[in-house]
């Protein structure tokens with residue numbers, strides 16, 4: 036990757052964005068050429084600086100545009116073929132794992148100069164392209180993670196690792212770092228073993244964002260003592276962490292295989308160093324906590340060592356605890372606080388210690404415990420301030436916000452377990468997410484469901500009571516939600532060709548770190564499956580509790596043992612279970628925060644980073660798939676909300692969409708293929724009852740011919756004049772499109788089996804668009820067309836079955852949910868235009884009810900999402916919003 040950037044910088048052209056790198060990796064020759072053209076047109080920032088200094092000759096001037104494009108194209112093509120080279124090397128290594136070959140020891144001097152050269156290369160690259168440059172790493176194949184205990188393994192030296200590629204089972208390597216680390220997406224270290232033999236070690240998932248070289252040096256200073264559990268000697272050890280030049284060394288896929296040692300560790304007993312040990316790593320206290328190791332008192336508490344590590348003051352401990360919270364490590368902070376209390380280094384009931392305990396518990400979602408700790412802190416503070424008042428000092432400021440917040444969360448947590456979240460709570464979530472908040476202060480609500488084994492589909496969630504449409508089934512926050520950041524990384528899976536982007540890579544690292552910090556998350560996270568090619572973790576077989584243990588406990592702090600976390604398993608968990616916001620929903624406004632799993636396929640594409648799914652919501656991840664779901668699932672920041680779409684009986688399995696059910700059967704099948712199951716849902720069964728010829732004819736019309744007509748429809752509708760100004764020519768244009776769409780509706784309809792019934796989702800877009808044209812010259816026909824659209828996605832119109840119904844629908848649609856809501860509002864508006872106010876109000880009421888069932892949050896959320904359309908409807912209903920909502 037750096038060669039690519041360097042080549043482009045040398046030419047003086049702009050560097051590709053991360054999205055462009057992803058496109059390049061997935062592109063063919065033609066699109067590579069287009070990208071080359073585009074890059075050749077942009078000037079690098081270095082070039083721009085030169086121009087400021089009146090440098091007269093830009094790259095274009097010097098080479099001519101065509102030559103420059105050719106040069107860029109050659110660099111891009113070279114980059115793509117280097118990926119092929121990496122892939123071949125990777126496959127060779129995978130194949131050789133069973134038959135490793137002898138390796139010659141690399142002389143110390145050669146190892147040193149190789150590391151030094153790589154370090155200089157990396158420094159130069161940072162100087163040229165900046166720390167935030169796009170980084171490329173590779174993945175795929177087996178990931179190695181040791182689950183053994185160091186105490187039960189034997190120590191080996193570098194000289195004993197004579198075969199490559201090979202995992203040295205039941206053994207560990209002890210090294211002392213002797214050079215500055217190389218930082219990329221992971222780090223590359225150079226260590227010497229006690230005999231003085233050198234070995235290069237590359238570690239993945241060191242931090243969510245790449246460490247600067249200063250941060251890397253603070254985490255891995257020269258002199259640091261490390262144990263590497265069950266080291267994997269690889270032919271190309273840097274491929275996952277620091278893809279510099281291929282070379283033999285130790286590849287650490289899971290950072291939990293690295294253990295920081297102190298001089299007193301058992302692992303170092305009887306170790307004689309060929310060269311004398313220095314005084315040990317000199318490192319600032321803060322930096323010791325930025326990586327996976329636990330701070331001193333936590334380690335003392337867990338290992339039962341004879342004397343606790345010294346601190347110069349309790350303030351120093353509190354400062355460290357603060358820093359641990361800044362680095363999102365509440366588990367380590369809790370263990371350190373427990374250690375400090377046990378060693379008598381902080382006063383158990385000191386206000387600062389209680390305050391920080393409150394914050395730790397809050398982060399671990401133990402709101403009741405947090406409220407208790409904050410209130411104790413307040414009590415002590417109160418006592419202190421009365422003393423100060425007596426002595427004439429001004430009392431310290433009292434901040435009660437945290438206490439109040441914890442109390443209200445605790446109260447809501449207690450009530451939410453019984454009562455579903457109210458409409459106003461949903462609207463708060465919606466507007467908080469709209470204002471940009473991503474990690475929301477919502478709590479888990481688990482509706483009437485339980486986990487059960489589902490024949491042929493693993494586990495699933497089953498309803499324990501009958502529910503009505505709109506009933507909230509789940510409201511759950513993600514574990515460690517990650518969003519993209521300025522630092523961009525691209526990962527290519529050399530085995531499957533998949534390309535992952537920053538937030539996916541961050542999510543994987545963040546989850547590994549979260550599990551190390553808070554082992555109580557193991558069951559919810561590792562209890563998820565990781566796709567058909569990886570065996571179940573030991574946690575999958577355990578009974579899945581619906582109410583997950585969250586809070587830290589003292590016993591837990593004392594028995595803390597760092598869990599092994601296999602990076603590949605976490606990657607699988609994310610790929611097969613994570614949800615995330617999909618492209619924007621089909622409502623008229625684009626500013627709303629909401630995104631749903633069921634969206635129109637005709638929606639504009641979001642930037643790649645937003646469209647990829649990265650959030651594990653442990654319990655909702657147990658929901659199985661149906662292309663014709665019985666719940667709607669929407670996302671507000673990191674909160675997932677599932678609500679029943681229909682009246683469902685106790686014993687029914689709750690099913691939601693992994694892929695959009697409104698897409699053609701073949702597309703759904705292809706998208707689900709990674710899961711390795713045949714979907715046999717209601718919709719797939721209907722589709723399978725059509726002949727294969729009819730299915731492919733339908734797919735051909737919908738994907739091949741229809742988009743052009745829909746685009747024409749969009750353009751004609753956009754050019755629409757004020758109704759008073761519309762003339763015959765305009766009406767003719769609308770009639771033309773409506774007629775064309777009618778023809779399509781007929782042709783698509785003919786591909787469905789006759790006995791199929793109303794559910795024909797491929798017709799939705801055709802009917803809905805046709806209705807928009809009819810609305811201009813024949814409102815009654817437009818209403819009929821919208822009704823057909825609604826029926827095509829599973830809605831049942833009440834007048835046909837139950838004329839006495841309160842709503843115009845007796846069953847909500849299952850697909851195209853936002854499109855269907857728009858259709859309902861259109862019908863209301865059309866009835867108003869036909870001066871049929873009763874029908875108009877009934878449909879407005881129905882839309883409000885349907886929106887409440889699908890999303891919730893009341894009329895303010897509906898208004899925010901459907902803006903002018905909703906306002907139109909209200910105006911035409913004489914502004915009677917109250918009447919509509921009741």
Ligand SMILES: C[S@@+](CC[C@H](N)C(=O)[O-])C[C@H]1O[C@@H](n2cnc3c(N)ncnc32)[C@H](O)[C@@H]1O
Nearest residue numbers: 491492493494564612656657658659660710712
């Ligand atoms: C997100 S998990 C759902 C929970 C999973 N059933 C379990 O036991 O952990 C996704 C996996 O569930 C299984 N699955 C989901 N929907 C299914 C369906 N309709 N039929 C069969 N298997 C299904 C597939 O193995 C899929 O990869």
